[in-house]
Amino acid sequence: MQSNINIQSGNMIDKQHAINYSEGDDWRHLPSLHQRLIESAIEAATRAYAPYSKFKVGAALVNHEETIITGNNQENASYPMCNCAEQVALQKTYSDNRETKVKLFAVVALNGNAELIAAPCGACRQVLCETVNRSGTDFPIIMASQSGAYRIFHSVKDLLPFSFEGKDLTS
Numbered sequence: 597m598q599s600n601i602n603i604q605s606g607n608m609i610d611k612q613h614a615i616n617y618s619e620g621d622d623w624r625h626l627p628s629l630h631q632r633l634i635e636s637a638i639e640a641a642t643r644a645y646a647p648y649s650k651f652k653v654g655a656a657l658v659n660h661e662e663t664i665i666t667g668n669n670q671e672n673a674s675y676p677m678c679n680c681a682e683q684v685a686l687q688k689t690y691s692d693n694r695e696t697k698v699k700l701f702a703v704v705a706l707n708g709n710a711e712l713i714a715a716p717c718g719a720c721r722q723v724l725c726e727t728v729n730r731s732g733t734d735f736p737i738i739m740a741s742q743s744g745a746y747r748i749f750h751s752v753k754d755l756l757p758f759s760f761e762g763k764d765l766t767s
């Protein structure tokens with residue numbers, strides 16, 4: 597819904613922000629690494645602990661050593677304590693090796709709707725951006741459905757424009 601409050605300022609200009617992403621209807625046609633990562637994310641989702649939401653999420657990443665690391669959502673009866681799959685995967689990765697670099701990341705949700713293309717929540721986008729900043733390496737994210745449809749965002753930064761970053765704390 598658009599505000600009808602009219603703002604007038606002599607030096608204000610309207611701007612736009614565009615993001616680039618790719619979309620397809622069958623990730624089984626993507627390169628084998630992409631496919632393996634999505635399959636790993638689906639497998640991880642089957643092991644999720646989601647007794648409350650029944651919304652099982654799996655995440656998988658491949659690092660610069662070609663190792664695949666997975667995570668899934670871990671819920672808690674105290675809802676704010678729930679952990680997202682994306683963050684679990686990144687915590688596993690960086691607690692083992694703080695110098696590692698993510699090359700490619702995939703996320704999938706199993707909630708009974710095979711068409712659903714999973715999307716990281718806002719908190720996970722913040723954590724993903726921190727991963728880019730700490731490693732100095734941006735990476736693509738695949739958001740995939742079980743049935744085949746997918747989106748690939750080529751830069752994590754596109755998922756959270758104008759993000760709050762560590763450098764903001766010191767400037």
Ligand SMILES: [Zn+2]
Pocket residue numbers: 680681682716717718719720721
């Ligand atoms: Zn999340």
